[in-house]
Amino acid sequence: MDEGRPRARAEERGGPGKGDGTTIVAPITPAGAGAVSLLRLSGPEAFPIALRMTGVDSSRVSPRTLSRCTVRGGKGEEIDSALVVFFPAPSSFTGEDVAEIHLHGNPVLVERAAAAACDLGASPAAPGEFSRRAFQNGKMDLTQAEALADLIAARTTGAARAALRQLKGGIGEAISPLRGQVVSLLTLLEASIDFSEDEDVPLLSSEQTLERVSELRAQVGRCLASYARGHRYRDGATVAIAGVANVGKSRILNRILGEERAIVTEVPGTTRDYLSGEVSLAGIPLRLVDTAGLRDALDPVEREGVRRSREIIASADLTLFVLDGSRPAHGGDLEAYREVADRPHLVLLNKRDLPAAEEGGRFRGPGRNGTIPLSAATGEGVGGLLRAIARDLAPEEDAIMAEAPLTRLRHVEAVRKADVALERAQEAVGNALSLEFIASDVRDAAQALAELTGEIAPEEVLDAIFSAFCIGK
Numbered sequence: 001m002d003e004g005r006p007r008a009r010a011e012e013r014g015g016p017g018k019g020d021g022t023t024i025v026a027p028i029t030p031a032g033a034g035a036v037s038l039l040r041l042s043g044p045e046a047f048p049i050a051l052r053m054t055g056v057d058s059s060r061v062s063p064r065t066l067s068r069c070t071v072r073g074g075k076g077e078e079i080d081s082a083l084v085v086f087f088p089a090p091s092s093f094t095g096e097d098v099a100e101i102h103l104h105g106n107p108v109l110v111e112r113a114a115a116a117a118c119d120l121g122a123s124p125a126a127p128g129e130f131s132r133r134a135f136q137n138g139k140m141d142l143t144q145a146e147a148l149a150d151l152i153a154a155r156t157t158g159a160a161r162a163a164l165r166q167l168k169g170g171i172g173e174a175i176s177p178l179r180g181q182v183v184s185l186l187t188l189l190e191a192s193i194d195f196s197e198d199e200d201v202p203l204l205s206s207e208q209t210l211e212r213v214s215e216l217r218a219q220v221g222r223c224l225a226s227y228a229r230g231h232r233y234r235d236g237a238t239v240a241i242a243g244v245a246n247v248g249k250s251r252i253l254n255r256i257l258g259e260e261r262a263i264v265t266e267v268p269g270t271t272r273d274y275l276s277g278e279v280s281l282a283g284i285p286l287r288l289v290d291t292a293g294l295r296d297a298l299d300p301v302e303r304e305g306v307r308r309s310r311e312i313i314a315s316a317d318l319t320l321f322v323l324d325g326s327r328p329a330h331g332g333d334l335e336a337y338r339e340v341a342d343r344p345h346l347v348l349l350n351k352r353d354l355p356a357a358e359e360g361g362r363f364r365g366p367g368r369n370g371t372i373p374l375s376a377a378t379g380e381g382v383g384g385l386l387r388a389i390a391r392d393l394a395p396e397e398d399a400i401m402a403e404a405p406l407t408r409l410r411h412v413e414a415v416r417k418a419d420v421a422l423e424r425a426q427e428a429v430g431n432a433l434s435l436e437f438i439a440s441d442v443r444d445a446a447q448a449l450a451e452l453t454g455e456i457a458p459e460e461v462l463d464a465i466f467s468a469f470c471i472g473k
């Protein structure tokens with residue numbers, strides 16, 4: 001191994017980037033039995049420790065190439081026959097010297113090997129510490145570190161795709177040019193301040209300043225709007241099924257889930273508590289919630305059920321309002337509809353296998369799709385229903401890949417802070433305040449955007465983000 005051959009001390013090569021100088025160790029594969037478990041060491045002593053543990057001859061190994069070895073404990077006792085690979089800094093996950101030992105997948109072996117590494121001077125890695133070092137050494141920005149956690153936790157293909165897009169630098173790519181524009185406006189403003197002492201002519205007229213700030217706010221607004229779609233891949237969406245008693249809500253739930261989840265009977269008021277099931281639709285994890293029929297119940301249990309139904313509807317991303325299409329709608333339907341009318345909803349005309357008596361015209365919400373006919377009994381129309389739900393909740397496939405939507409509240413807070421600062425700048429220009437005020441607001445906006453990608457990242461923020469990772473990430 002020539003360039004970057006594992007030597008006794010990493011410092012000989014100038015050492016890795018930032019870091020507290022410690023070498024950390026942790027398994028990076030899940031605990032439990034399996035074919036293989038990986039133990040990762042990262043830091044200035046990663047190579048000497050791994051070389052001692054595995055007994056491989058540093059002159060005979062190449063970087064990023066697996067070598068066979070025998071892992072031994074402190075007293076020379078054999079722990080496992082294994083493979084070891086060396087990633088010299090800075091071309092490693094953390095940007096530091098990294099050694100990885102491929103052990104057989106037995107937690108006892110992994111623990112003994114990790115203990116051996118600690119005996120040689122490594123310390124156990126804290127949750128998220130590998131990723132934190134990668135961030136600190138400039139291997140990824142903060143949104144990419146978050147994306148890595150999201151990718152690992154993704155429950156659907158769509159969630160994985162959105163996380164991958166973000167991991168490839170999506171948000172940073174969108175935010176960096178925006179921040180660049182904010183900074184260039186700031187530079188002009190600051191130059192105008194310096195200039196104005198000896199010249200009368202500002203570099204930017206107030207119209208030009210206003211125009212540039214408005215353009216920036218429009219971009220910031222588009223970024224914020226992407227959250228409504230982006231976060232659903234991560235957090236999923238809740239879809240409530242509501243309507244009066246006996247219209248077939250529970251049977252619709254069962255039909256979509258493909259299992260007899262809820263009790264279905266011809267007795268009105270069958271469902272008293274709400275119950276839910278999960279499906280994945282257009283890449284979004286959907287939580288479908290069947291609720292108690294909306295009506296003035298006398299029975300205290302049912303009344304509590306109805307109260308809970310209302311809560312679910314109030315917080316749902318979408319409500320499916322169900323009508324029984326085989327009978328004319330009555331006052332109860334209209335009253336129940338009022339509870340969902342100003343929330344996002346779709347109107348379903350169920351029991352299409354029976355002769356139709358209701359067309360649902362009165363229930364068409366403003367600007368909404370028409371009513372959706374279906375039969376929970378035969379399954380007819382369920383495909384159309386699922387497409388309508390997907391249209392309502394899922395972003396266009398192309399949009400995910402094109403725009404890398406904001407996926408976390410932290411992102412939204414940072415971008416909103418930038419927007420508020422730009423709004424203040426707009427007002428300051430409008431009120432003909434001095435350039436110092438305008439510049440200070442624009443500076444706040446630049447700072448908020450830098451916080452998003454982690455160019456400016458207070459320790460508490462980093463602690464909060466990385467401590468949510470598992471050990472080994």
Ligand SMILES: Nc1nc2c(ncn2[C@@H]2O[C@H](COP(=O)(O)OP(=O)(O)OP(=O)(O)O)[C@@H](O)[C@H]2O)c(=O)[nH]1
Nearest residue numbers: 245246247248249250251269270271293351376377
């Ligand atoms: N023919 C026909 N019957 C249906 C259909 N959907 C539901 N039903 C029947 O309508 C009755 C009520 O169905 P549920 O699913 O229990 O209705 P619900 O809205 O959950 O009623 P509550 O829980 O009492 O509020 C049952 O007898 C179902 O078999 C359908 O599409 N066609």
Ligand SMILES: [Mg+2]
Nearest residue numbers: 249250270271
């Ligand atoms: Mg029911």
